[in-house]
Amino acid sequence: MIAYLQNIAVLFCINAILALTLNFIMGYAGIFSLAHAIFFGVGAYATAYIAMHASDSLLLCMAASAAISAVLSMALALPALRVRGEYFVAASLGLQVIGVTIFSEWKSITGGLGGMIGIPRPKLWGYTFNDDTAFLGLALVVLGVVVAIIALLVRGSFGRSLMAIRDSESAAQTYGKHVNAIKTLSVAVAAGLAGVAGSLYAFYITFINVESFMLETSILLMAMVIIGGTGTLFGPIVGAALLMSLPAALTYLPFLPPTELGSIQQIIYGLAMVLLMMFRPGGLVGGRSKEKSA
């Protein structure tokens, strides 16, 4: 039972990091990306490859995953960021499709559809995180660091610049904001930190394949952000906690047929999204509605 809860807690930490980083661009910069799972995947594959072929050092693998995800995000986002709103959503969907194809076809690096098996647990200053409790501690620390980084960014001038761009790109430009540079940097930060989540995931699961980085993951992350509250610091964490605990909670309801749990879960997600958009569009944590108050 404890192992089961620990497992959920570690996966919550990873998903919370992903939701936080997606919210960084979606909630603060107004960049709606459907390709976040790709940067998560890039981080996971980078760590898996380095850990299996070079070094299982936690810091090295995490730093490399963050750097590769960030650099790739810039290469991919630079042309895409020239388009706005729904056009960027479509462009990011294209990125997601390209990414999944590369993950499943570049066999020499990603292992193809079969994925990569036997990723070692990470080492930090000679200590190996073989124990799941220790790994949970590590995941919580990484989550805390990511929260601190994002809080520092969004509560300062960088965050105000992002929100200004979100609310009116032309006005932001008119008042001296280098919109493309700020947007590219924000995508790189979000992708880099998503890469850190990917690194944690690869080290924890010790097996990765393309299934974990599909469009469904990107949509689930978006749901976490929207349900928790876009443009809020703790909303994505609440969203991640809810959506990660829901499947586990449903299994404890004896009157639900176990074979239908997956479908019921999907219906609950969908219903929650519809009801939230109707009655609390700012999300569970978001006190600010998107429209003018009555």
Place this chain on the structure above:
Amino acid sequence: MTTSTPSQEILLQIRDLNKSFGGLHAINNVTMDLPAGVITTLVGPNGAGKTTLFNLITGHLTPTSGTVHWLGKSLKGVEPWQVARMGIARTFQDLRLYSQMTVEENIMTVMERSSWLWQGGGAAATQRVNEILDETQLTEKRHERAVDLAYAERKFLSLARIMASQAKLWLLDEPASGLDPRSFERFVTLLRAYAKRGITICIIEHNLDIVIKLSDRVAFLDQGKLLAQGSSEDILKDPHLAAIYFGERA
């Protein structure tokens, strides 16, 4: 044609400016100067090309031909954010406030040109924000979101942002439209005060009260052409221009 005296520094120089959108000649061979410390009002009927002229100055549009020089430097190919950093700021007819940000954040972010985590002059910046809030009478609303403000307050927030920009030239697109008489007087007083402090102002305005009360000079545009420049008395008394303005063209 220009009313500037030889002693006045020319901040902005527009020469033979043209802008076409397909077959539409939105700006047609416009040549004009904006001298330092002078309040110029652009008047003309709807579709005269006034906002297009602003967009060409600020880099939001690229001229088909002609030049715009700011303090002697060509603005050709200069991005809007660079134009802003060179000292030209503008407001928009539809305001384009940062709607989900608070009044204070709207002003603060304009003062932060770069987006580095640590900005210099923290205490001075806070003091300046307080001054601007006080001048625009938005102090009590400082923590409210822009989207939740009343219309006149939004107009003053738009003005507050340009006050925070430290620009030498303000381009104001219909800044007083829809203001009640009391707000209008406050608005005129504020603009006069900033003009006295050396800010050069160019206003697009349909409200003839503003034209008369504020303008040092008026430029009359119609169908993309600059038809006349001069004092407000001269321009507004011209029966030919009045006929065009009020849609009574022959």
